[in-house]
Amino acid sequence: MARYFKEQDIDEFRECFYLFARSGQITSLDELTVVMRSLGMSPTIQELAGYLKGKGGKMSFADFLEVMHIHSRAENLPNEVVNAFKAGDTDKSGVIPAKQLRNLLQNWGEGLSAREVDNIFREANVTNSGTVRYEDFVKIACAPVPDYY
Structure with a gap:
């Protein structure tokens, strides 16, 4: 996923991710909502639930980068x-x-x-x-x- 984002963007994503996902993983819809919206995205609750469900209810930072890439392509x-x-x-x-x-x-x-x-x-x-x-x-x-x- 690093090829889709600039290093500066990945650093910002990482900082925000670990600020709200203190355990190192996102495990709730609330955490995912706060992280993505803090980064300027505006996914719907249905989209967020689908992203989290697609990752088995737990999302590592690598999974999160993949979701950010998918969503940034969908959001125009x-x-x-x-x-x-x-x-x-x-x-x-x-x-x-x-x-x-x-x-x-x-x-x-x-x-x-x-x-x-x-x-x-x-x-x-x-x-x-x-x-x-x-x-x-x-x-x-x-x-x-x-x-x-």
Whole structure:
């Protein structure tokens, strides 16, 4: 499984895994839920139960890496975000006013700071007075961060 993740990611997974699986194995649905969601995944309870059942009710770190790989391939965050934008796009224009996007980023979910939004807008070449093609914006915002940052 190491070939599917960067060494830095594996270290983060290992740290989180052993923080919640003190016995060295995940043995409950609660443990698996907390570990995966702490790592930014959003599996359903049914998916989590299936993963744990597929490993016989106990999951070692190697098993966990396999599950993370399987789930990361199934979870398509950029597509989910674009679909959310489309659901709110009543006139099907494919764009959102930059001010509205800023408001969403700062006030929904975890809420980004004004500085974080400014950095994202700068990276995506978004001006505060214009409109944003949300499909293009999502591609930029969800792109992996280069290793040299």
